[in-house]
Amino acid sequence: MTASPFPTYPPQLEADVLVSARSLAEYTDMFGLDERDRASRIVDCPGGAASAVAELGAAGGDAIAVDPQYSLGADELRARVLADVERSVTESRRRHPDYDWDVRGGVVGHEEMRRAAAETMLDDLCARPEKYVAGALPSLPLASDSADLVLCSHLLFTYADILDFDMHVASLVDMARVAPEVRVYPLVDHSGNPMPEFIRSMISRLKKARLTCRIEPVERPFQLAATTRLVVERTAHRRP
Numbered sequence: 001m002t003a004s005p006f007p008t009y010p011p012q013l014e015a016d017v018l019v020s021a022r023s024l025a026e027y028t029d030m031f032g033l034d035e036r037d038r039a040s041r042i043v044d045c046p047g048g049a050a051s052a053v054a055e056l057g058a059a060g061g062d063a064i065a066v067d068p069q070y071s072l073g074a075d076e077l078r079a080r081v082l083a084d085v086e087r088s089v090t091e092s093r094r095r096h097p098d099y100d101w102d103v104r105g106g107v108v109g110h111e112e113m114r115r116a117a118a119e120t121m122l123d124d125l126c127a128r129p130e131k132y133v134a135g136a137l138p139s140l141p142l143a144s145d146s147a148d149l150v151l152c153s154h155l156l157f158t159y160a161d162i163l164d165f166d167m168h169v170a171s172l173v174d175m176a177r178v179a180p181e182v183r184v185y186p187l188v189d190h191s192g193n194p195m196p197e198f199i200r201s202m203i204s205r206l207k208k209a210r211l212t213c214r215i216e217p218v219e220r221p222f223q224l225a226a227t228t229r230l231v232v233e234r235t236a237h238r239r240p
């Protein structure tokens, strides 16, 4: 493992971030995953209680998740996940106009999907604990080039109120150390505010680290304000 030149981020912030549970269908939409992506070595960070790794694994894929909450014991993690899923669906209901509910089968369909994702992830965690690695950005406990693609959903940008600019840059640099391609979604904060200046400055900093960025449209966004994802690649990297 190559050590990151950046300091570990203060762990007390982990308590403030919701452990949410998205499904592989949601990841497919957010990250534009195609068949080739799903067959590649994927790191989901933060994995939270998302079921992407479980679902990919069940289909014969090679995916692992990284999240600081995986250091909790199984019972404590289960309690935290189930409580946070309820917090998350309550919050989505409260902000009803911010979402395109048709994309997720209405309010009921969405809530069923989130609860099912959490149960799928928790079952997989018991069955395949080695696929759930305790660790935190901006310093992943993974070897350089140990994956083809890192997916980062609902941490960076979403929590830009508590994770500062340097943390974002350091995290993206470290994810690009682990895999030649990193996809991040969404590019708005948790209130749906765009952050064009923050993103412009970040792209410029990443360029100096020999990382190329592009912003792609997202089809069928559930969060209406979150219409794009960021793709970060090593400058020399070209997928064959």
Ligand SMILES: C[S@@+](CC[C@H](N)C(=O)[O-])C[C@H]1O[C@@H](n2cnc3c(N)ncnc32)[C@H](O)[C@@H]1O
Residues within 6 Å of the ligand: 009, 013, 014, 017, 018, 019, 020, 021, 022, 045, 046, 047, 048, 049, 050, 066, 067, 068, 069, 135, 136, 137, 138, 152, 153, 154, 155
């Ligand atoms: C909103 S959840 C997103 C989970 C999943 N990606 C999804 O979309 O459902 C945010 C996750 O970030 C994790 N987290 C908090 N600080 C982190 C850090 N420094 N590095 C990696 N993950 C972190 C939390 O534990 C939580 O599980």
